[in-house]
Structure formats: structure tokens, C-alpha cells
Amino acid sequence: MSDNKIMPDGAILDVANLSVEFHARNTVTKAVRDVSWSIRSGETLAILGESGSGKSVSASAVMGLIDSPPGFVTGGTIHYRSRDLLGMAAEERRAISGKKIAMIFQDPLSHLNPVYPIGWQIAEVMRIHGMEAGDARRRALDLLERVGIPNAAARAGSYPHEFSGGQRQRVMIAMAIALKPDLLIADEPTTALDVTVQAQILRLLRQLQKEESMALLLITHDLGVVAEIADRMIVMKDGEVVETGDVAEVYRNPRHAYTRQLLAAVPGQEPFRPEVERSEVLIKATALKKTYLLSSNAPPLNAMDNVSFELRKGETLGIVGESGSGKTTLAKTLLRLNIPDSGSVTYRGKDIFSLKGDDLFDYRRRLQVVFQDPTASLNPRMSIFDIISEPWAIHKGVKPKQEWAAAVRDLLTQVGLKPEHAKRYPHQFSGGQRQRIAIARALALKPEVILCDEAVSALDVSVQAQVIALLKDLQEKLGLSYIFIAHDLPLVRDFADRVIVMRKGQIVEQGFTSAIFTAPADPYTRELIAASPEPDPAVHRSRTQPAANMEAHA
């Protein structure tokens, strides 16, 4: 034990040469290797990395949240104000957790206990650290007000499932700042949230940090978020720190090749696609309407309201919207998975809802789909060969059985995989590879249109860029048209010819990508573009704060 260690200049927390391993089956994963960093009082440090980089592991080690087994800290020290966190007794460490160092997480719904009211959960952290029950309750109400939950007194008795995603994260934040900690660790705090909500939460974090003068450790995969909020940053890859420095400096002048690659992969940097008027209409949707009755006493939900658009041959049509915008309902309608209350969709002039038999089969062949989660969209019990050849098994006569093997090999090569991968099973591939398999399956029937439903949203930035490049390449070679549904504006900006912006079931704006992004007509479009984190700190610092009046309605 090395108590009273001399801390680096002004640092309140110092992680030195930390190594953590996870043991599973007969493999040992060195999640973090010889990692060192420290954070100063009041500063914001970001740890940036893709999945598997080990970016959250050191933070979990700080909080003592590594389950052992399977995780083991195999080396290094963590000092908080000159006291060794790893060496101290459990009792002593508990006194620091929640009080001096607090943490918030991604996915606040699963991180809040579903069976207790949120007021109780906020008060609990104060009671654990010795505050009297009545005082804790009163302070919990103050905190709820403070993080922007309106009508706190009434809402304190509500349960987590009764709040929206953004509000739940506010509740988590209230819990974390209850005892005025020195350090707040935020692990992907805005990842599952809509961009406008993300902007509000980041603003709240920055404001609280200033008022409480606490240090903020931000763990994220999002370069935009880092640029938005952090002072210094660490880039991690495969369990090691590859780059450390001032955010502006790192962005302007990245030293490590990986950092450069990451920065290059950030979407939204390419020139707009040229405005080309295409004439051949493939899909035409007219005045689509779909209403859901959620319960007898709630007003009906307008999932689609007067939605009309056209998809022309050879183009990429981007559809953007936040959760509840109706973009998923629209996708399902195009796939004939649900039937609209009114309105029509035609494919090459034929109404898709009156298609029967061979015509319907033909439509199914022409329109293929790639879903968001590549893990869920591949049957885990089928081999890659079975998965890719299934469309031919369904559409008998398209391809004789003896040609399947060769065709599967071709398709695998076409999407950048190896022919011998056909024998394997989905779980043996990474997320990006699985998405390539899903694309190969979509290509099997030589479709005209591929519907990409958040097809790259679950992937790491660098993998995202690769999959988009593949899609572009296929479009060029095969003359495909894409309907590209996404919540991520920069992606759409790079990839789409035309963009539709949806909100609450309605199309608020549609037009050429360059027009939408450079001169948005609708205030919501403007807000959406403004809220999207800008991966360039220089741009960000000079930008004025828009939409401050939208606060707290998330």
C-alpha cells in the first residue's frame, strides 16, 4: 500500500499503470493494459474509444464495480486525494463511492431500480452516507428541481418507467450530484438518447459542473460529444492509451495513426452529393396515415400523418427523425408489415397492398432490407451459407440449387468477406462483419431497392464508415436505390441524395441534402442540425447556443 502518494499537479484522481484482465472459458482478455491517467479538480476529461477498447474498465475499477471473478485488477494503483482506492478496506471505499466519486451510466432505465420511486432512490444515496431521512427527502426534491424535472414534489413518488429517457438520465444525475462529489464519472451518458435530448443533457452536465466545480470524467465513443464538452482527452484502443492531450490540440493535430483514422471516419465531412434530377419513380407513397390506440384514456398516437414521398431509381433517400417520429412505422409500411389506415404505396405504379401471389412475391424480391442490429437479424442457428441462400430457397426458380455454393462465395467476396466464411455461424463474426452478411443476404435476390433501417447505427464509427463505403460501392456497381433511415444527421448528410425530416409522424421538410443542411426551412430541422454534436471543437466553441428554450421537455 502506497498511501500519501504525491499526486500529479492538481490531480484529485490518479490512475497509474492499471491493468485489468477478464477471464472466460479458456481465454484471458487483457481489457486494460498499463493505463495511466489523472484528472484535475474541476476539469472535464474524456476517454474516447470504440467497443472493446477498454474505455469504461478503468472507470469501473475506480468505482470498484469490476465483478471478480471474472475480472481481476492485475496491476497498478488508483489514488483518490493521495489515498489508494485499490488497497483500502471495503468500508472505507464505500464511504467514497457515491459521496466523493459518483457515476452515471448509459441506459438509465435499467440502472434505476424499477420497484422504488425515484425520490426514494435519490434520497437513498444521502441516507447511505448518513443523512437523516427527512433531510434527505427534502434535498431530493431540491435536486429534482435542479436537474430540470418540473413539478418535482409530485414526480418524486413516480417510478422510473413513468419517465422519458432524458428525464431518467436527469434523475440519475440528481442522484450522482446529491452529495456534491469531487468527481462525476459519466459512462456514455447520452448514447441511447435523441440528439436534441443529448444536447440538453450535455448542457446540464456542463452547467452543474461549473456550479459545483466538480471534475467530470466522460467515457464515450462519440467524437462530437468530446468536442462539445471536454477539456482534455484520452484515446484508447485495444486496452491501451494511444493518445493523450488537449482536445483542441488532438483534433487539430492528431499524433497517433488510430486517432487520425478515427477523425477521418467521422461522418459529415464529405461534400454533398450533387443535385441530380432523376425521373424514374420506383416507390411512391401518397398521404399515408396510421394511428395507434395505446389505451382507452390516452389520445390516439399519430404514427404517420399525411406522409407522401417518392423514391427514384439510383438515388439514396435519407429519412431522419428522433424516436417517435414515425420513421419505423414508415419502414414497416413499405415492407408490408403493417397496413396504413389510409393512403397508398405504389411500386412501379402497382399498389403494394393489393399485390397477391406472384406479384407480391416479385415485390418482396425487388425490395430487400438491412436492419439495425446485425446480431438479431441473423438466425443464430443457421450457418452463413444457409442464411445467404435462404432467399433462393424461398424464391424457388431464381437460382438452381447447384449454383448456390458458387453464388454464396461470390456474394461474400462482394461484401468484403472470405468465401470460406460460409461454413461459420453468426456468433463467430464481429458486428461489422455481421452487417456485411446481412447485406449479402439482401443482395442475393438482385433487388432494386434496399431499405436500410438504422443499418449502421449500432456500429463503431470506423466500422460505420466501412459499411457506408460498401453500400456506396454497391450502388455504383449495381444501380441500387436506398431508403436510408437514420437518426444520425451527419451520416445522412454524406450518403443521401435527398432527405426527408420526420417529426411526430409528419414530414416537416424534404428536399436535396445540400438544401436541407445549408438552408433548412423548418425550425425543427434547424434545431436537429444544431443539436447534432459537431466533431470540431473550433466550430463548436464559436457556435451560439440555439434552442435553449427547449430545455427539460425531453
Add this chain to the structure above:
Amino acid sequence: MAHQILSTPLADAPMPENRFKIILGMLWRDKFAFTATIILLVTILSAILGPWLFGDAAIVMNLRARNAPPFDLSRGFAFILGGDSLGRSILARIALASQTTMLIAAATVFCSLVAGTVLGLVAGYRGGLLGEAIMRVTDIIMSFPSLLMALVILYVFSPAISNVIIVLAITRIPLYLRTTRAEVMEVRTRMFVVAAEVTGASTFRLVFKHILPIIAPTLLTIMTLDFAFVMLAEASLSFLGLGVQAPDVTWGAMVAEGRAYLSKAWWLSFWPGLAIALVTMSLNLLSNWLRIATDPLQRWRLEKPETQNV
């Protein structure tokens, strides 16, 4: 984070070359399940080979061996567990009874499994009015006091083996039906099923190629567990005199026969009861093993010894 790392796929893991060998290896890793399998195999073998092994020792009465005490080899190996009130070898009778016991349990589980799965598929996949009707009937069956009803029904329709099977099967259908329905409703919303659906796959293909293979392990696990439950239920009925009737015999009936001699000859009831206990226990252990072995997230526990003593 940790979980992400743990689940990072081994992109170059070799494919299994021999399924049977792997299953055997996974059984060997769980010593309880391994023992359980052996007990079950012995039971099945004794059901098949019993008559051949013991000849008619299970039927021939031998007044000198009435209530003969166990562990006495003077009457031959067949009497190692003693003799019953009519002087028949208990060991031979246990082997004989295992036939009927297993037959009833297997037939019941099979009938309720097939009926429950089919109805559950319909209720879960089609839903609608038919699905609703199926669920309502299930609710009604489940709200009946099942053992009491079984007693009444068996009394009315005479306690033949086939009636025992029918009555037990009806009371067990809801278990399979509800499980299948819940699983189907969950699996059919999974993306790979939707992907096949929008490619134009037929209902038949969706159900048999995509949905059933996913829920089969769950049904298999439940089946094993239910086999034990049905054995106990049949034993209870037979014990109360409303199960199978002489000359047919099951373990439950043997326990009932021996009850009258409890204070004089405990072994009459004890051994068949022990047989029931051992077999049900083995089934429970095996079901536990199955649950782990068929769960991709837990299977590694049985796969290979770990390099570290985690």
C-alpha cells in the same frame, strides 16, 4: 463494458466436428448430470430387460418368501430387496413396474407436448379470436383443482392405463401451451424472423425453420422436468387406488400395496418409493444440465476446463 469484452466472438473458433462427442463431454463436466444419465439409462434398460433377467419372479407367488427381509441372499439375488406380501421378488417387481411407470409418463408427456405446442403455436403466431379462445380454455383448465378432477374422472371412467394418460395429459397441456405461446410471441418479433418474412417466406417456413428451432431447447428442458412431475402425479393417483389396477403395476401402486405392512415390513413401500425419488431426481438434474447446455450464454460452463481457477 466487461460484457462486451467477454462476448467478443472468437472469429476463428473451429467448428464442432463431432456433436455426440461434444455432448458427452459436456455431460462429463457436470458429474451430477452424468450420474443422473446413468441412473436413467439403468432404469430404461431394466424396463426393457427386466422380464428377461428375472423371468417370472415378479409374478410367481412364493408363500415362504412372504415379506422376506432385504439384503438376504439365501433366496437368490432376485430377493436382495426382499419379498412382497405375496412372496414375489421386490426387485423383479420394480423392474416390471418401471415399464408401466415409464410408459404412462412418456405417453402423457408426448401427448401434452404435441397438443400444447401445436395449440401454443397457433395462439402465439396467429393470435386473433382463435388464439384468444385457446387461451380462455387453458385458463379454465388451469383453474380446476386438477388432482381432485383427475380423481373424479378416473372414478367415473374406471382407472385404466389409457384413462390415466388422458387425464394427466389434459392437465399438463397448459404448461406447454403457455410456454410455447409466450416464446413464439417473443421470437416472431425478432429481426431474423422479420427478415425472412419480408423476403416472402411462407408461414410454414417461418414456424419450422426459424421459430421452432429457437424454442425447442426450452421445450426440451420443460419436458424433462415435466416427465418427473407426471411420474409423481401418476404415483399419487396409483397410491390413492385410482391409478393403474392389478395386475398392472407401477411404482406408486407398489408403495400403496406396501402401506398396510408398514410397521412389519418397511421395505415393501420403501424401495419403489426410492425408485421414484431417484428417477425424478435424475430428471431434475438432467433438466438443469439441459438448461445450461442449450443456452449459448451459459454453455461455456460445460465446455472446457478453465485455464484459471476463476
Add this chain to the structure above:
Amino acid sequence: MGSYLSKRAVWSGISLFLLVVMVFFMARLTGSPADLYLPIDAPNSMREEFARLHGFDQPVLVQFFTFLRGLVMLDFGESLRQNRPALALVLEAMPTTLLLAFYSIAIALIVAVVTGALAAWRPNSIFDRIATLLSLIGASLPNFWIAIVGVLVFAVGLEWLPTSGTGSVAQWILPVAVLAIRPCGLIVQIARSSMISVLSAAYVKTARAKGAKSRRIIFVHALRNAMLPVITVAGDQAAGIINGAVIVETIFGFPGIGKLMIDSITYRDFAVIQAGVMVTAIAIFMLNVVIDIAYAILDPRIRMN
């Protein structure tokens, strides 16, 4: 809650009605009770007299409507064997069975939840292994066999406990223990696996990040979440005891509903069988309502619907 209860009551009413109809007609299929209640050589006039007295000479449908009319007034008719109202006999026997079920489940639940929670805290520890094995054994033993062995050992062999009766506390020990063993074994398994999955939930991580002690994490944060599946199984088991106490009651000579039913079946005492099945079904219905209420208390997400 109110609309839920009324909907539930309607469905249960329908199934109860079907049940009664079934039992009524099936009971009539067993043959005339006169054969049982009169001497074998009874003259025909005596048989007719008996049938007329109890209404068995009427067409079955007429008997059925008479029965339904009685049902509305909660009159199930007279017991043939004891010449007393059937409902009274059943209601006398019911409390014994309900008490038996209550004690057994309460004991099983307390023992099993504590054992299961402790086993889950350190999976694969010695305690966990022993608890898991014992619970498996407990869940596998046929209860008539435990009862017989129990009588053999504790009553016949050691002479610590009486073999039958309900008078003293000692007479309850064996039956309650016998009935508790299987549910206890099953609940330990459910409680353990439920607890293990809850302990790896994200909110448990949050609680640890708050600085909460292990005891607080197990008993405040995890246990309440882990209880839902436990309640389901405990409910099933309680229902199982109410309708399956026959065996234990027969072996221990307990004057409960099970013993009454099996006697009535052997003596073709229609009125008592009908009343017994009906009252048992109502008891199970009430039990299910209690379980649903327990759900709603434990989990606010269920309360909403």
C-alpha cells in the same frame, strides 16, 4: 384494479360453472348410489323408494335444474352418507386444509427465500452447492413416500410424534413438514436463479456505485425484484397443496377437504363431491387474486395495468 378484478371474477365464474356442470354429469355416470347404500338383496320397491327420496328417479336434466336452483341459494343438497347439508360438511373440512396449506407454504417460503438468496450471493460456494443439491432432492421426492418414511421413522421407530389426528401441535408437525418439502425445494431453485439474475442487473451496479452495503443490496435492492417469479411458484404450490392434500390427509387421518372428497368419491356422495370441487375451485380462485395483489404491491409496473 377494480375493472381487473371484475373481469377476472367473470371468467372465474364461467369456468366455475363449467366445472360444476362437468362434475354433475360425470357423477351421474358412475351408476346409481342406491347399489351402495342399500343391502345387495334390497327389494326393488326399496330401491325405488330410495331413488324417489333423493330425486334420482327424475330425468337427469330435471335433476340438473333442481341442482342449479339449489346452487343459487348455496344449497348443494344433502350428503347421502351423513344426512347433513353437503356444504356444511365441506366448510367444516376446508379450514383444516387451508391451515395445512398456509403453514406449509409459509414455512417453505421463508426457508427457501433465505436459502436461495444466500446461495445466490456466492454462486458455486460450498453453501450454494449443498443448498442446490438438497433443493433438488426435496423437489424430487414423492410426498406420500416422505409421509410413509416419516411415519416409519418418527412415529413408529422413534415414537416422537403421533401417527394421526389433529388435536395437538405435535400431530401437525409431520403433515406440515411433508407438504412443505417439495415446495421448499422448488422455491429454493427459483429464488436462487432469480436472485442471481437480479444481482447482475444494472440497478444493482448503481446501488454499489452509491456506496451501499452488501446487506442493503441483497435485501433492499435485489430481493424485492427477485420475488416475482418466487411468488408465482409459491402460488402454484399453494394451489397444489389445496387440491393435493388428499394424500397427506389420508395418510395422517386429517379431517380435511381431501379426505372428505376421497371418501365421498368411494361412497358416491354426489352432493358432497359437487360442493367440494366447487369450494376448492373458489379457494384456488381467491388464492390467485391474492397472488395478483402481491404482484401489484411488489412491482409498480404491473400496478399500472
